Amino acid sequence: MIAARESVKRLVNALGTVSCRCPGHSSGSAFLNSDASMKKEYAYEVAASNIRYGPGVTKELGMDLKNLGAKKVLLMTDKTIALLPAMKAAIEALHKSSINFEVFEDVRVEPNDHSFQRAIEFAKNGSFDAFVAVGGGSVMDTCKVANLCASNPNADLLDFVNAPIGKGLAITHDLYPLIAVPTTAGTGSETTGTAIFDFTEIKTKTGISSRKLRPTLGLVDPLHTLTMPERKSLLKEILSHALESYTALPYFEREPRPSNPKLRPAYQGSNPISDVWSLHALKVVAKAVQDCEDFEARSEMLLASVFAGIGFGNAGCHLCHGMSYPIAGNVQSYKAKDYPTDHAIVPHGLSVVLTAPAVFEFTYAMCPDRHLETAEILGADIRNKKQKDAGKILSDQLRRIMQDLNVDDGLNSIGYSREDIPKLVKGTLPQERVTKLAPRAQTEEDLSNLFEKSLKCY
Template sequence: MTHEHAFSLHVPDLVFGRGALAEVGEHARALGLTRVLLVTDRTLRPLAPVTRVETALRDAGIEVILHDFVAIEPTESAIDRAGAAGQIHGIDGFISVGGGSSIDTAKGANLLVSRGGRIADFLPPPLGAGRTLGGGPLLPHIACPTTFGTAAETTGIVAFALDHGRGKTTLTGAPLRPSLGLLDPTALLTLPPMVLAANAFDLLSHAIESETARPFESRPAPADPARRPVTQGANPFASLGCREAIRLVAGALGPALDDPTDIESREQLMRAGLLAGTVFGMSGNHLPHALSYPISTLAHRWTAPDYPDDHPFLPHGLSVALAAPAVFRHLERRLPDRFAPVARALATDSVADALIALMRRAGLPNGLTAIGLSDEHHPALVEGALAQRRLIDNAPLTPTAADLAAILADARRYWS
């Protein structure tokens, strides 16, 4: 077998800085947009980031069709609904304002408007019909994040829940990547404490997983170098962004939680998200995210503080945070050299212990038992994680079912 010898980096154009959202009208006009679907959620709809974007678009002479039906965690049916709205109104582009939910919903809807069909059509069997994304571009999409953890504005990944409680999945491909991302740190001033903390832990885990993922050169060489996969494994370029992102979050999270008006710490967090997001899309995630999907699916009786309380659900960042310390403790013992740079960035001797201290500082749930998951859930969690082959195969060590069971046992409770 011939092994890979190179890695590729593809990110959208990005604009970073205070006031960047006010530029959206000029950027949309430069992309030739005349009628756009503005995708957001009803919680954000009356807040400053959405009104600022909508006003800037209308001032630029662009017709805005508002679609504020995004689910807090994207769902199959919500993406289909947004796609149908885009088709009905004959739009020529998308503007998403919000966190990963809004941006991923717009990515999926863009695929449906551009290619036709439903989102399940593009999932592999047995989940869907196995349609390919196609190689041509989709409609222009400007992503305006109001969070910093998902990095959805930089990636060609759509994460969403399947209908009828069938779990979570991802759709991946270069055409899904937004055309432009506008990162404005002032948008983070709208985040309540638990939402900010969930973003921080999603970002931290992105960076640590990307830094410690399976090395790119251990993979088989692609048959066609022009068609390398979106996620390719750890590489030296990604390490630069990951390590700095970890350092920035570790320093900024406390001040941001202490002072809801501290724009400097929020700018630091968004900068960390930009760094990690730019590289994690090429390196990929692994075990914490593989476990997070079944954790989110089974934790259906817990309601997160600071999130809409119309139905119980576990936000993505928290599901990742609950798995991460146990995963990293398991791997750090076996691969100390791979985790040494992470420990240095966190200024600690133990990556797991540093994350647990940050969890306590941020008021996160104390392990799986705190969200209602007991040992009887562990077999289903193991099965659900092993089904995430893209993530399992990107781990630095391929876990067995027994490995995952031991990790879950460690994740029951992190402090007394």
């Protein structure tokens, strides 16, 4: 009997060494292997908001709130969206179902901790039991945080902000229902449990990630794409979300493994289910770069944003996002076109894409096949190309796409110089929620080199 047990043990260990190493299969043998492997993750969990898609679906908003038993609703937007048809459609739907509601339209485009606090105070003082966000990522993220703190009056915003900037506490209380009505494509925030903001004290972005933050329902209405900015200006963020989630550290390499499944983070690393959504989003982006500005193309891009949101909302993003936070947080005077704001702003999509060519040339060696695959989807000819060239091929293709999209030529063009690199590195270091999901670990020197290479893209 002892000999039989030893034979089985040897067989299991042998299988662990030779079995398939792909994300869909390798974790099982790792789980059965040595004690050291017990520190690493062995499972992943995929979650997303319920999504309802269809032209005119916003008219169902009031009925949804009534079905949820809502007594008093906070309808949140920004001052620009407040004047657009999407907001009119939402208000009409609430009136039609006799929903009691109040409007908060003081959302800041690219929110910061101060604008979050204004929304939190409004929500706490209103005794709301349901929330609606009509707008882009800034509105949806602000609404998530207002809901988080209003549903637990003793909570402080920094309790839940990702460590080491905040305490990084798990959200354990139940939130009120939240319905998101996206009016633009890019963030995918209607699907995710993430809320991002500028932390003014340290001049960098940070955020909160938890499945508890996910909207109860996303009403994805393509009619709202008719008032979106130029479609091409919105592709940058979808592109980054899809690329980063597909090339993120595999989930079974992430550690530590949570002691309780409720502690498993929202961002878990690349996994077979997220891969499907990320790759499909990337294919839509590749087609959209060439497509004309018609309703069908805009609708496809709105769906691509949802696809990418489901992908990165579970796999996570990595270096482009980690480096983007101090880029946005330290902006001095740059004001993006098509953004009607009275303050300097580097839009999120722009801040993430400017470092992409340098980042993917840095990360390729850890998963060259995935870098080549995505380069081909985006239009690169990879016939007879070698894996050692994967980083350059993807980076060159990204530069071509960025030029097609009229993206600013590197960090220099938005007001940064070589002298700013140390503070950009300093702002990146605390972003462990995303930087640790990069397939390749990075030092301060690595980050300095990546920012240096991103000063000019073309």
